Amino acid sequence: MDKQKNRLITVAIDFGTTYSGFGFAEANVLGESSIQVFRGWGRGQGFSFYKTPTCVLLNPDGSFCKFGHAAVETYTKALAKGNNKDFIYFERFKLILYNTKNLSKDTNLMAANGAVVKALDLFSVCLAYIGDKAMECVNASDQRGRTYKSSDVQWVVTVPAIWEPTAKEFMREAAYKAGLASPADPDQLLIALEPEAASFYCRTLQMKDFLGESGDQLVNEDLASYIVIDNGGGTLDITVHEIQEDGTIHEIHCPSGGHLGGMHVDREFQRMLIMVFGEDFINKFRREFPNDWQKIMNDFEIQKRAEQGVDSDEVSIVLPFNFVNAYSRDVGSDENINERLKEYFKSNEVDVRNGYLSLSLDVLARFFEPVAEKTVEVIKSLLRKISQDNINTLFLVGGFSQALAMRKAITQAFPDKRVLTPRDAELAIIKGAVMFAQTPNLLTTRVMAKTYGIDINEIFDGSKHPEEKKSEICGVNYCEDIFDVLVKEDEKIKVGEKRSFFFSPVHPEQTTATLRFFSTNNKNTQFVTDPGVFAENVGFQITTPDTTKGLRRNIELSVYFGGTEIKVTATDVNSGTFAKAALRLVTKNLS
Ligand SMILES: Nc1ncnc2c1ncn2[C@@H]1O[C@H](COP(=O)(O)OP(=O)(O)OP(=O)(O)O)[C@@H](O)[C@H]1O
Numbered sequence: 001m002d003k004q005k006n007r008l009i010t011v012a013i014d015f016g017t018t019y020s021g022f023g024f025a026e027a028n029v030l031g032e033s034s035i036q037v038f039r040g041w042g043r044g045q046g047f048s049f050y051k052t053p054t055c056v057l058l059n060p061d062g063s064f065c066k067f068g069h070a071a072v073e074t075y076t077k078a079l080a081k082g083n084n085k086d087f088i089y090f091e092r093f094k095l096i097l098y099n100t101k102n103l104s105k106d107t108n109l110m111a112a113n114g115a116v117v118k119a120l121d122l123f124s125v126c127l128a129y130i131g132d133k134a135m136e137c138v139n140a141s142d143q144r145g146r147t148y149k150s151s152d153v154q155w156v157v158t159v160p161a162i163w164e165p166t167a168k169e170f171m172r173e174a175a176y177k178a179g180l181a182s183p184a185d186p187d188q189l190l191i192a193l194e195p196e197a198a199s200f201y202c203r204t205l206q207m208k209d210f211l212g213e214s215g216d217q218l219v220n221e222d223l224a225s226y227i228v229i230d231n232g233g234g235t236l237d238i239t240v241h242e243i244q245e246d247g248t249i250h251e252i253h254c255p256s257g258g259h260l261g262g263m264h265v266d267r268e269f270q271r272m273l274i275m276v277f278g279e280d281f282i283n284k285f286r287r288e289f290p291n292d293w294q295k296i297m298n299d300f301e302i303q304k305r306a307e308q309g310v311d312s313d314e315v316s317i318v319l320p321f322n323f324v325n326a327y328s329r330d331v332g333s334d335e336n337i338n339e340r341l342k343e344y345f346k347s348n349e350v351d352v353r354n355g356y357l358s359l360s361l362d363v364l365a366r367f368f369e370p371v372a373e374k375t376v377e378v379i380k381s382l383l384r385k386i387s388q389d390n391i392n393t394l395f396l397v398g399g400f401s402q403a404l405a406m407r408k409a410i411t412q413a414f415p416d417k418r419v420l421t422p423r424d425a426e427l428a429i430i431k432g433a434v435m436f437a438q439t440p441n442l443l444t445t446r447v448m449a450k451t452y453g454i455d456i457n458e459i460f461d462g463s464k465h466p467e468e469k470k471s472e473i474c475g476v477n478y479c480e481d482i483f484d485v486l487v488k489e490d491e492k493i494k495v496g497e498k499r500s501f502f503f504s505p506v507h508p509e510q511t512t513a514t515l516r517f518f519s520t521n522n523k524n525t526q527f528v529t530d531p532g533v534f535a536e537n538v539g540f541q542i543t544t545p546d547t548t549k550g551l552r553r554n555i556e557l558s559v560y561f562g563g564t565e566i567k568v569t570a571t572d573v574n575s576g577t578f579a580k581a582a583l584r585l586v587t588k589n590l591s
């Protein structure tokens with residue numbers, strides 16, 4: 001952390017499933033007012049947004065072409081002209097890090113045109129682009145005309161708290177590849193957990209900074225334990241904290257959540273289109289007119305943000321000419337379609353006329369229901385697991401928390417809690433991540449989400465070890481594949497805590513020892529071969545060159561629980577020669 005003090009600027013990148021952005025502040029100037037969130041996204045398209053779509057376009061040779069609004073625009077134009085085949089375009093690709101079990105540096109992603117790109121390369125070109133943009137912006141906005149270099153920056157990249165360590169580590173590797181910090185100076189990059197970062201921001205606010213609230217009172221004054229719910233585009237990410245008397249923060253339950261978020265509303269809308277126009281028609285239309293399909297979805301993205309009780313009681317989505325033309329030919333006239341709609345909807349709830357699809361706000365609200373119900377269920381199930389005595393507040397953050405339907409559903413489901421949504425809920429993560437980097441030691445206790453262990457051999461004991469695990473090495477019977485626990489699921493650990501474990505070789509002549517790391521959510525695991533055990537890393541080798549002490553050599557394994565990551569170091573103690581290696585809990589190919 002000492003090195004951090006020398007950094008002049010803090011830049012936090014929020015790389016979201018649907019939207020991304022960044023914010024920055026001078027490293028030693030604390031407080032919300034000192035944080036600037038870049039607001040120039042979409043300028044080329046005539047907009048001025050705090051976040052840009054997480055979409056990337058690569059040139060046919062795989063090199064970086066465009067990111068964000070510019071990528072969407074260029075790709076949509078190419079689609080319209082039908083010359084999109086060479087464009088390598090990706091959207092919503094962050095989800096791969098949540099969905100892929102054996103994530104590695106070789107994990108591939110397939111673009112819309114079928115081209116295959118390494119996920120690590122894709123994330124790194126995006127981070128490099130955002131990083132460059134951030135440097136440009138930091139330098140342009142410095143009022144004293146100073147020019148900063150990337151090495152002056154304390155970088156922060158946010159990741160969902162519910163991600164596996166492998167996925168978090170993947171982001172770190174991608175950031176290194178992008179030139180934000182390097183393995184030689186890992187402290188230059190902090191990985192911040194999204195809901196946790198947001199909590200740093202929320203805790204500094206006054207009541208009037210929350211939607212529907214007023215007054216100058218600091219929310220912190222009334223805060224004991226609280227839950228932060230980050231409702232993003234593709235992830236629901238929940239963290240529970242308790243503020244201690246000395247002001248430090250303890251995590252009191254491991255992160256929970258799932259693959260929910262705003263994308264599910266878009267899915268309900270698509271389901272409705274299929275209901276109205278037929279699955280075959282919609283699928284064919286998407287294939288033949290992908291740019292028009294994109295336009296419909298873009299328009300829905302704007303219209304779905306309509307709030308009940310404001311201006312109108314319906315929203316209208318423009319149906320492109322090709323769409324109207326195609327359904328008039330393949331499905332029927334507006335009258336036929338409206339007639340059919342009566343089967344599914346009350347009169348005037350949905351109407352197709354003159355190139356518009358109109359939806360009543362009630363129908364729009366129904367698109368939110370399935371995801372709202374699931375979200376409430378996840379929160380309820382979390383609350384069932386923890387003591388609620390002190391939990392008086394739920395903070396809703398992330399863009400999707402801005403949806404009235406979500407806020408309503410959560411407020412109604414938890415009438416005895418204060419449900420507070422910051423007015424700039426979608427920026428809470430970026431701003432909080434800057435604050436987190438400025439005071440990273442505030443969070444002092446974490447709860448482990450999984451059990452971690454390594455694979456060891458023990459002297460065979462017939463009373464507790466099964467015969468099939470017996471193996472003889474140099475005349476000694478060992479039991480193989482034992483899952484030796486380093487830290488248990490639900491165990492509370494102090495941030496910065498170091499635990500040491502000692503091992504001895506099983507062969508007197510061996511000069512290398514391999515440590516393999518595993519994780520599981522099954523508390524009764526005995527062997528690394530048991531169901532539900534995953535290999536976190538294979539092939540971490542330590543050399544132990546001096547064999548004179550035979551089996552009486554010691555290898556020390558230190559497990560260090562950092563702020564948001566776990567690091568593992570092995571040292572050959574007995575040889576006298578120093579042998580040390582560092583390892584993070586990642587899949588084998590990443591190190
Ligand atoms: N006012 C609103 N009403 C409804 N939905 C909204 C509103 N504002 C934003 N959203 C939705 O919120 C989502 C974007 O939120 P956010 O920017 O926090 O997500 P993200 O960071 O991209 O995703 P994640 O955190 O899951 O990786 C999108 O699905 C968007 O449609």
Ligand SMILES: [Mg+2]
Pocket residue numbers: 014015016017194232233398429
């Ligand atoms: Mg997010």
